[in-house]
Amino acid sequence: MALLRRDSLVTRQLLRLVLLHTAWEVGSGQVRYSVPEESKHGTFVGRLAQDLGLEVAELVSRMFRMVSSGRRDYFEVNLRSGVLFVNSRLDREELCGQSPVCAIDLEVIVDKPLRIFHVEVEIQDINDNAPVFPVNEELRISESRPPDSRFPLEGASDADIGTNSLLIYKLSASEHFTLDVQKNDEDTEFLVLVLKKTLDREETPEHRLLLTATDGGKPELTGTVQLVITVLDVNDNAPLFNQSVYKIRLFENAANGSLVIKLNATDSDDGINKDIIYSLRGSAAHSASVVFSLLPDTGEIRVNGELDFEDTNLYEVRVQASDRGNPPMVGQCTILVEILDVNDNAPELAVTSLSLPVPEDAPPGTVVALISVSDRDSGDNGKVTCSIPPDLPFRLVSTFKNYHSLVLAQAVDRERVSEYKIVVTARDEGAPSLSASSSILVAISDMNDNAPAFPQPVYTVFVKENNPPGAHLLTVSASDPDLRENAFVSYSVVERSVGEQPLSSYISVHSESGHIYALQPLDYEELQVLQFQVSARDAGLPSLCGNVTVQLFVLDANDNAPAVSPAGSVRGSSGPELVPLSAGAGHVVGKIRAVDADSGYNAWLRYEVQEPGAAGPFRVGVYNGEISTTRALEEEDGPSQRLVILVKDHGEPALSGTATVILSLVESPQAVKWDLRPRGGSEGPLVDTNVSLMIAICSVSGLFVLVIVVYVGLRCHPGPEVMCGPGKATMVCASEVGSWSYSQRQSRNLCVGKGTAKDDLMVFSPNFPNSWENGEAGKGQVLTPNPSGMVKHLGISSCWVPLSSPPTPGKSWERKQRKSAVATI
Structure with a gap:
């Protein structure tokens, strides 16, 4: 029994030792790294396996794994190299806010044997946040505030920490304000706006300043806010009139209620301090109020009775303007109203005779109308003068008392002005002067004095050859500013010879419309440029005409196929060219000569063998038409060779001609046969050399x-x-x-x-x-x-x-x- 208890005690002690060893093994490792925030994916952090004492080759077999404490996987380990790297974006302000220390704890676990390591990765702050002000500052300051008045401001905040969040403030230049930065007992900064100079709302009703905050990071980041300062008004300005004395002149027959003057006093204050009330003042106020009335809100003075020049010819009115401030301030002005005598009768005028219409070729001095004037007044009020507007080709001539003649002063042109509305004004010498006017409509009749004119001196037209007969080429148009038959224009061609043919065989012009047509197809190879004149003639008497030049350029069309002509040898002789079997590569046999009546690309010729496979040891020059050997001749090439050569131009579509060349290959000189036949033609038998x-x-x-x-x-x-x-x-x-x-x-x-x-x-x-x-x-x-x-x-x-x-x-x-x-x- 005692033995059993002793064995049980030993067993418990051994188990305790194993657990203690295991606990020591589990908590024996801890590593600390640091990495800047905003590091990109894949950024190297540290050699984690090496720093933990682990073999890289055993990471997979020991089931290496890493667990983040309550956060998403910001880091990852490469199991092949054991390197710890950034897996996703790191934002220190998002992870830790304003905490001075920001770290992410990682748990690394391996098996066989089981071990747990603590890894701490510190997130270092970078200056990635600019200072931010909450909102725009709006201040309302009275213009009566004394200098050195202080107004607190809201500072900026920076999400970074350390020196990256240390802020320096700067205020834009201003003669009225300055910025004061102070610290309280807790070493916290606060901003104060200090008034340096007294404000004047009437001078500047609003001030806009820019407050800038700069952090201590590298590089520096800044934030700004606009300070809007509204200056509040005080009643420190009296109403002012734009002049101290107003002089007004009124006719004695001014109607009751007529406006004499509207006063407009101004007050540079604001609100009720600028509301103005008008009133009459002074000893003359009673007498003036009998004939004038003043509206207190608008400052309008109107006639309120009968004015009589013979009774009173001058009124002196004093007006006072008061604002609604407390206390109110006032301004004054004086109005002098002068009453003028009335010229009761205006002059009268009448046209007694007319000579209309006036021909445009009438000479200067021609009488157009006779005018009479009268005035029932007497003295200066009855003296009348007549006038017409300036810049007219007419003038008034005084013939005798109260009669005037309207005469032509200079030549007139109906095409420039077809009629004149002449206003004749009669004015007396009264004070004030009265006048009357009458209109005379003077029409100008037409004369045939303008020839038809074309809008341009030369017409240029391009026509492709082979046009159909009757094709419309262009339209010419002439204008004649005259009227009726003087402006009716007909067209014709100025006849001349074109080579041996008259011009009228090539073109025609419609007499009324001016359409020009081609009477026959034009051929570029015969005629490249056709220049002629078209005449335009009116129907006046005598008739007038004008000419215009038409330049007709014929454009080439690809309507001529290459024409193949026989050619001599390359030496220029007309005899046969020898083709001995001993000829080497490049030996010139002969030359195809072809011409094309077209021009440009349509006449640019190209030579080629129609059946390249049958050419044997011969070829033809693409652009020179020379037939030459491509290699040394052999007996296997046969006694003769037949080449069908195609000659094409570069037109659209291309046209072509063919030439069949029969060459005899012999030991001794032989003749060269040239067979120029059309495409698709039958082949004739070879000529026997016997x-x-x-x-x-x-x-x-x-x-x-x-x-x-x-x-x-x-x-x-x-x-x-x-x-x-x-x-x-x-x-x-x-x-x-x-x-x-x-x-x-x-x-x-x-x-x-x-x-x-x-x-x-x-x-x-x-x-x-x-x-x-x-x-x-x-x-x-x-x-x-x-x-x-x-x-x-x-x-x-x-x-x-x-x-x-x-x-x-x-x-x-x-x-x-x-x-x-x-x-x-």
């Missing part, structure tokens, strides 16, 4: 073409219409099947000559003139320009001529529609 075969073909072809030319000549008499180049050239036509055939189709007049069988053959399109008879686009048979210069693709047949005899530049081929036989090979 000399004997070429001679036979050319002989038979020449004979057959000669028969055709004779036949066509007998039918259509082509003598004056056919234009041929110099030299002899043999023309052979190739058909689709390459055999001799006879065809009834539309044909052209061709030039026939002799040539050799060894000449290279080149396809080309004849350069027809810009005019043809009954031509239809799309129904021809060769690549040829239309009247505007546009190249059309007109069929599938091709004409071949030797390169040695190209058509002469400047010459043209003329097209005729007719039925004829065409020889083909």
Whole structure:
């Protein structure tokens, strides 16, 4: 039994030792950090694991966790590095208010074994709050307050602590106030506004000062408040009149109740101290009150009886103005009313004769009207003078007693002033003077003295070529300030020649509206600028006219396709260009020459191979049209190469022409065949280079073409219409099947000559003139320009001529529609 009790005691002692050790282990660690407020998320606070003596690698296995005491998670621990960092925004004023010490307590718990650490993070204050005044200060101070009077003010508050909340006050400059900062027994500051100089409400009724508070932080922050000081009034100013003596003159026939004068005394005080009451004073008050009345509140003096100049011609009235202050203050003035004699009769005037209307070409001195005047008064009151307003082209001439003539003083212009309202005033010499007036309406009749005038000296218009006939180009308008037929304007074109054609064949103008129309399509390639004059003529007698210049600029349209012409070799000769198999890369074979009758981008040409895959070892220059080799020639390239070259302009839409080039590749020099044919045309067979075969073909072809030319000549008499180049050239036509055939189709007049069988053959399109008879686009048979210069693709047949005899530049081929036989090979 004793043994059991001894074992139980030992067990309790051991358990006590374990609990004490555990408690020591639990509370053995405490760390303190500090961090400024407003730190951003992720700001480093401290190496918490290292400072607590924990291994970073064991934080996860020992279930490291951190608990904030009653607050949200402002901090977080990186379990990989053991670093404590800021997790959310810290605001010291929000957490601790004005407490001088602000700290957040954290509990760190780990297991295996269980341990608890206390971590304290102090939040340091920064100067992030400016001084704040509660509200605007409004003070009411009487102007009678003596200097050194003191008025307490509400100070500013700063949510920061320490030096960040130490405030320094400053008052804006003022000659009447200063600021005094004092401390009480508790070392608390309070503000006092001190009056330095006596206030005067009449001078400045309100003072606005700016009070500024600056804290001691770095950087400094400030807060301001406006002090509004209203000055209260005292009755220290007497009413004042703007003058001490008023002189008034009244006619003796002034009506009862007429206003004589309205007095307006002013008092610079405020409230009841400025309310004024008027009253009559002095020895003359009784006599003045018989004929005048004074309203005490408004200060109006009115006629209250009959005025008689012969009885009394002068009244002296004394008026007193009193305010309602306590005690009241008064001001005085004197009114001298002079009664004037009345001129009872006004002058009378009458117009006895008129000569209206007045022509605008009437000479100065022309009499317009005769006026008579009279006045029933006598003496100076009966002497009358007449006048009219100045700045008028008229004047009054006194003819004899009481009669005046209204005459023209200078030339008049109806277009500037069509009529004059003349007010004739008759005034006597009485005191005061009386007058009468009469109006005379003088009309000015029109004369044709103004030519039609255009608003501008030159009209400029831009028209795109190929406009439809009858298209409206512009409208000219002239104005004539005259009246009726003198202002009726008709328009016409000043005729002149434009080249070999009259101007009237190009444009016309509507005689009444001034609309200008194009009578025919304009061609930029023929005419770029057309300048002419339009005349505007009125219907007056004699008629007057004015001219204006119209400049018509024709804008280019892309209406001409590139025209391809045969070219010689790059050396400029007309003979064939040799293409030996030994030619290396970059060897120039020949050059395509094309022209475009348009201008600008519409005439900017681009050359390209229509089928790049079939070009083989050759290429064409994009902008120069030169055909050159891209590599050294080989026997595998074959005996000949055929290139279809597309020539395009840069117009919108783009127009194009094609040229087919057949090149022979031999060991010895060979001719280069140029086949200029329209797009979509059929390919003729290659010309056999055998000399004997070429001679036979050319002989038979020449004979057959000669028969055709004779036949066509007998039918259509082509003598004056056919234009041929110099030299002899043999023309052979190739058909689709390459055999001799006879065809009834539309044909052209061709030039026939002799040539050799060894000449290279080149396809080309004849350069027809810009005019043809009954031509239809799309129904021809060769690549040829239309009247505007546009190249059309007109069929599938091709004409071949030797390169040695190209058509002469400047010459043209003329097209005729007719039925004829065409020889083909």
